[in-house]
Amino acid sequence: xxxxxxxxxxxxxxxxxxxxxxxxxxxxxxxxxxxxxxxxxxxxxxxxxxxxxxxxxxxxxxxxxxxxxxxxxxxxxxxxxxxxxxxxxxxxxxxxxxxxxxxxxxxxxxxxxxxxxxxxxxxxxxxxxxxxxxxxxxxxxxxxxxxxxxxxxxxxxxxxxxxxxxxxxxxxxxxxxxxxxxxxxxxxxxxxxxxxxxxxxxxxxxxxxxxxxxxxxxxxxxxxxxxxxxxxxxxxxxxxxxxxxxxxxxxxxxxxxxxxxxxxxxxxxxxxxxxxxxxxxxxxxxxxxxxxxxxxxxxxxxxxxxxxxxxxxxxxxxxxxxxxxxxxxxxxxxxxxxxxxxxxxxxxxxxxxxxxxxxxxxxxxxxxxxxxxxxxxxxxxxxxxxxxxxxxxxxxxxxxxxxxxxxxxxxxxxxxxxxxxxxxxxxxxxxxxxxxxxxxxxxxxxxxxxxxxxxxxxxxxxxxxxxxxxxxxxxxxxxxxxxxxxxxxxxxxxxxxxxxxxxxxxxxxxxxxxxxxxxxxxxxxxxxxxxxxxxxxxxxxxxxxxxxxxxxxxxxxxxxxxxxxxxxxxxxxxxx
Amino acid sequence: xxxxxxxxxxxxxxxxxxxxxxxxxxxxxxxxxxxxxxxxxxxxxxxxxxxxxxxxxxxxxxxxxxxxxxxxxxxxxxxxxxxxxxxxxxxxxxxxxxxxx
Numbered sequence: 001x002x003x004x005x006x007x008x009x010x011x012x013x014x015x016x017x018x019x020x021x022x023x024x025x026x027x028x029x030x031x032x033x034x035x036x037x038x039x040x041x042x043x044x045x046x047x048x049x050x051x052x053x054x055x056x057x058x059x060x061x062x063x064x065x066x067x068x069x070x071x072x073x074x075x076x077x078x079x080x081x082x083x084x085x086x087x088x089x090x091x092x093x094x095x096x097x098x099x100x101x102x103x104x105x106x107x108x109x110x111x112x113x114x115x116x117x118x119x120x121x122x123x124x125x126x127x128x129x130x131x132x133x134x135x136x137x138x139x140x141x142x143x144x145x146x147x148x149x150x151x152x153x154x155x156x157x158x159x160x161x162x163x164x165x166x167x168x169x170x171x172x173x174x175x176x177x178x179x180x181x182x183x184x185x186x187x188x189x190x191x192x193x194x195x196x197x198x199x200x201x202x203x204x205x206x207x208x209x210x211x212x213x214x215x216x217x218x219x220x221x222x223x224x225x226x227x228x229x230x231x232x233x234x235x236x237x238x239x240x241x242x243x244x245x246x247x248x249x250x251x252x253x254x255x256x257x258x259x260x261x262x263x264x265x266x267x268x269x270x271x272x273x274x275x276x277x278x279x280x281x282x283x284x285x286x287x288x289x290x291x292x293x294x295x296x297x298x299x300x301x302x303x304x305x306x307x308x309x310x311x312x313x314x315x316x317x318x319x320x321x322x323x324x325x326x327x328x329x330x331x332x333x334x335x336x337x338x339x340x341x342x343x344x345x346x347x348x349x350x351x352x353x354x355x356x357x358x359x360x361x362x363x364x365x366x367x368x369x370x371x372x373x374x375x376x377x378x379x380x381x382x383x384x385x386x387x388x389x390x391x392x393x394x395x396x397x398x399x400x401x402x403x404x405x406x407x408x409x410x411x412x413x414x415x416x417x418x419x420x421x422x423x424x425x426x427x428x429x430x431x432x433x434x435x436x437x438x439x440x441x442x443x444x445x446x447x448x449x450x451x452x453x454x455x456x457x458x459x460x461x462x463x464x465x466x467x468x469x470x471x472x473x474x475x476x477x478x479x480x481x482x483x484x485x486x487x488x489x490x491x492x493x494x495x496x497x498x499x500x501x502x503x504x505x506x507x508x509x510x511x512x513x514x515x516x517x518x519x520x521x522x523x524x525x526x527x528x529x530x531x532x533x534x535x536x537x538x539x540x541x542x543x544x545x546x547x548x549x550x551x552x553x554x555x556x557x558x559x560x561x562x563x564x565x566x567x568x569x570x571x572x573x574x575x576x
Numbered sequence: 577x578x579x580x581x582x583x584x585x586x587x588x589x590x591x592x593x594x595x596x597x598x599x600x601x602x603x604x605x606x607x608x609x610x611x612x613x614x615x616x617x618x619x620x621x622x623x624x625x626x627x628x629x630x631x632x633x634x635x636x637x638x639x640x641x642x643x644x645x646x647x648x649x650x651x652x653x654x655x656x657x658x659x660x661x662x663x664x665x666x667x668x669x670x671x672x673x674x675x676x677x
Contacts, residue, residue, distance in 0.1 A: 107640050114671030117606075117660035122597040122644035123629060123636050130633035152643065152659075 016223040019067075019139070019175040022060025023053065024362065025242030026216075029231055031224055034199060039166050039176040041196035043188050044203030049214060049235055050179040053203070054141040055084045056239045057177055061139040062100035063090075069139035070131040071103045072124075074147035078105035081143075088239055102131045108151030115154060121161040125168060132172065140169060140176040149190045166195050187219075198222050204230070213352035216242055232354030234362075243358040243395075254278060259371070259406050262301030263294070265463065265474035266433075266448070271456030275431055278404040279454075280397050282426060284411040285435030289446050290467055291410040292316075294433070295373045296325040296332060297472050298408050303335035307370035311343045312360060314379050318343035329471040342367055348379035353392045356380070361399060371406050377425070378412040390425055397428050430454045435465060438486050445487035448474060464490065590614075590622040591651035595636070597629045597644045602661045606645040609662035617674050647671075 018032030027033045034040045034057075042050050058069035073081050081103055085092040095101045104127060131137065145162070152158055169176050178196055180188030187193045193200060200219040205212060215230040233242040258273040267274040275281055281298075283291045295311070302309045313321060321343060322333045335341035344363055348356065364372065380389045393409075400407050409429070426432050431453040438447045446465040450458040463474040464486045478485035478493045485493045594610060596603035607626065614622045629636050629644070639648050643659040649672055658671040 104637065106642065108642065113643075114656070114658045114667055115660050116658050116667040116671060117663035118602060119643045119645060119660045120602075121642055123595065123641040123646065126597055126629040126633045126644075127636045127641075130636075148642075 019061075020065060021057050022064045023056050023240050023242065024238075024365075025231070025233065025244045026240070028244040029216075029242060030199075030218065030221065030226060034175055034177070035221070035223070036175050037170060037173040038198040039169055039178050039196045040199040040201060041178050041180060041188070041192055042201045042203065043180040043182055043192070045182045045205065048182075048203035048205045049233075049240065050203060051080055051143055052084055052235055053201075053240055054143050054177045054179055055081055056088070058101060058139050058141055059085065059088070059090060059095075059239075062095060067138035068100050068135040069102075069141065070128065070135070070137045071101065071141045071143065072106055072128060072131075072145075073103060073141075073143055074106050074108065074145065078103060087237065089237070099135045102135055102137070104128075104131055106147075108147055110151050113151065115152070119154075119157065121148070121157075121165070124161075125165070129172075132174065138173070138175065140174045142176065142178045144179040144181060146180050146188065146190050146192065162192075162195050208352065211349070211352040211355075213354045215354065232352075232358045234355050234358045241358055241362045243354070243361050253404075255404060260301050260305075261294070262297030262299075263472045263474065266294075266472075269450050269459035269461070269463065269474075270431070270453055271458055273456075275406055275453075276455060277406050278401055279406060279430035280400070280428060281406070281408045281431040281433065282411060282429040283408060283433045283435065284413050286413055286437060289435035289437060290465060290472070291412070291435060292321070292375055293325070293328055293330075293467055293472055294435070294448075295375050295408050295410050296321070296328075296330045299341060299371065299373050300325075300330040300332060300335070302371040303332075303340045307340070308367065309335070309341050309371045309373065310364060310367050310369040311341065311373040311375065312363075313343055313345040313375055314348050315376060317345050321345075327469070328467045329469050342369075353380065353388060357392050357396055360396065364400075364403070364405070369405060372400060372408070374407065374409045376410040376412055378410075390428070393425055393428055426452075431458075438462075438464075440484070440486060441489040443487050443489075447477070447486065588621065588652050590618050590649070591625075592622060593625045593627060593639070593648045593650055595627050595629060595639070595641045595644060595646045595648065603645050605663065606647070606661045609665070609668070610647060613662070613665060613668055613672075617669070649673075 017036035018030070018034065019036040020027050020033035021030075042053055044050050055071070058071055061067040061069050071081060082092050085095075092101070092103065096103065106124075106127075128140070132140065148158055148162075149155075166176075178192060180190070180192045182202075183189040183191075187200065187202070197220070199221045202217045202219050204215040204217070206215065207213075214233050214235065216233050217230045218226045218228065231242050231244060233240055235241075255277040257277040258275065259277050260267050260274040261270065283294045285291050299309045299311055311321070316324070318336070322336065325332050332341055332343075336343065342363075346356075346359075351359075377389075377393065380392070397407070409425075411425070432451040433448065434451050435446060435448050438445050447462045448465040449460070449462040452458075462477060464477050466473045466475060475490075478490040478497075483493070592610070592614070594607060596606070607624075610624060614624065627635055629641065635641075639646075639655075639657075641648075645659070645661060647658040647662065647668075649656040649658075656671055656673065658668060660667075662668050
């Protein structure tokens with residue numbers, strides 16, 4: 001946008017100051033709040049929450065941002081305001097006494113008024129101006145100014161004065177909320193949107209299949225990029241919470257860290273370390289396979305690590321969960337007591353999908369867990385259509401991932417088509433663990449395996465899944481002899497194996513002993529033979545030396561004889 | 577609608593309040609018109625109080641004043657409100673529930 005200098009009464013699109021409302025989520029979807037110093041139109045049918053929104057705007061302004069506010073309540077809305085304040089736990093009178101809020105009740109009785117010529121609405125300006133000056137207000141609410149149309153019949157005067165009023169509010173730098181009732185085919189019954197052109201918010205309250213959902217939409221916000229979607233919101237004892245549907249999509253950072261599933265052998269099936277932090281895990285299986293137990297193990301492990309865990313339970317009550325999990329060795333009660341674990345239980349049919357989402361979002365924002373369990377998500381399909389559920393889950397998972405929260409979902413599948421109903425949502429999940437029944441040899445056992453786990457080398461083996469009083473244990477299935485054994489047949493097979501092993505060991509020991517004996521025997525024989533050889537060698541040597549002696553004596557004897565005989569040959573030899 | 581006889585109208589004291597916001601031409605005209613009507617129909621038995629909201633803004637709340645000028649008949653009861661510059665005498669009389677003489 002070109003930042004040229006313009007006359008000051010033209011909207012400067014490049015720098016629009018914002019007025020934070022303090023309402024959960026609203027400041028996010030408006031990128032900072034309502035336009036500062038401008039009027040915002042909030043319209044919707046009766047009971048949509050317009051008055052509530054306007055009131056919370058003023059309340060938060062006064063308490064959180066130090067901006068006093070003036071409320072001009074037309075018709076009977078004055079009572080409504082006081083009640084709204086009380087429902088949030090705030091005492092209106094106290095706030096008025098502290099000069100933080102002024103609530104001016106304007107009543108217009110048509111029957112009382114006779115119009116006898118030209119007039120204007122300066123009285124309204126005087127009242128409003130006086131109220132603003134008295135407390136130094138920065139925020140103004142006019143609820144609902146369309147009441148003027150009921151009281152005064154001269155439309156052209158009214159229109160002119162309304163135009164003047166909004167200019168007047170702008171000149172005074174008031175950030176105002178104007179409420180208007182939804183018209184037939186028009187935004188408001190009397191066309192307020194003509195005058196309030198800077199920002200328009202539409203509230204909607206739909207009842208669909210017996211559940212009601214509240215939605216908010218920013219129809220128009222001049223000068224700001226805003227989300228154009230409908231945002232679900234809810235109203236409770238803390239006021240309005242808007243769920244900012246993250247349109248950031250897939251831009252969240254990922255972690256390399258791993259978290260344990262709480263079941264050591266399962267961790268080793270998941271690349272030896274467990275789930276990725278911030279990932280989404282789906283545990284699905286037929287009825288009674290132990291999905292909630294896997295979830296509980298995960299929660300328990302997180303709490304043991306000192307992290308906070310939030311469980312959204314849609315089938316069982318918190319007490320039931322704690323009792324059931326204690327029987328398999330996971331004491332969740334202790335974590336609830338010391339505040340690390342929070343179990344929030346409700347029925348899916350209690351409210352619409354968006355409301356559930358908004359509530360979960362709010363709980364997560366308040367409790368700030370590291371780990372979230374949603375058990376089960378099955379029933380949501382009962383509440384909404386499959387693609388609606390998928391959309392909702394997508395939003396939820398996006399939100400969780402941006403906060404680096406590891407989440408575990410459980411889902412009930414209906415038997416035969418084990419992996420079909422999950423198909424819609426499994427694409428949103430990083431890890432998918434299946435629990436299944438294995439029927440063999442007249443009994444049913446449970447098996448667990450990792451169907452997929454993005455980003456890691458995971459095991460493709462089925463392990464037997466056993467719930468013991470010390471927690472969940474995974475045992476290898478027996479694959480001996482080309483068969484597949486679980487449960488008691490595995491136990492049998494294992495004991496057979498052990499017996500066979502023992503037999504083999506014995507056999508080995510025996511063989512070893514035999515060899516040893518043989519060795520000793522042979523060694524003895526060798527020793528004997530050696531001794532024989534030695535003696536024969538001795539003999540031979542003796543004979544040799546005797547022979548040598550003989551030969552020498554013979555030679556000597558011959559020489560002596562020759563001497564004695566005075567043999568010529570000998571003499572000649574010696575002389576020669 | 578109260579049916580007043582001439583005798584009753586003569587006996588009662590009329591208490592009228594004219595709300596204005598500063599000395600605008602319209603307010604001045606309204607006052608002039610009011611004076612004229614009162615002299616004509618309520619001679620001797622009326623009081624007019626002019627309240628300038630610019631000087632006393634708080635007073636706008638009590639009588640729930642929005643339009644300017646506004647004429648409020650405080651007495652006799654019931655309270656009647658007439659807005660405008662009072663140029664339409666007919667309507668003023670109807671509004672004040674006075675019978676034109």
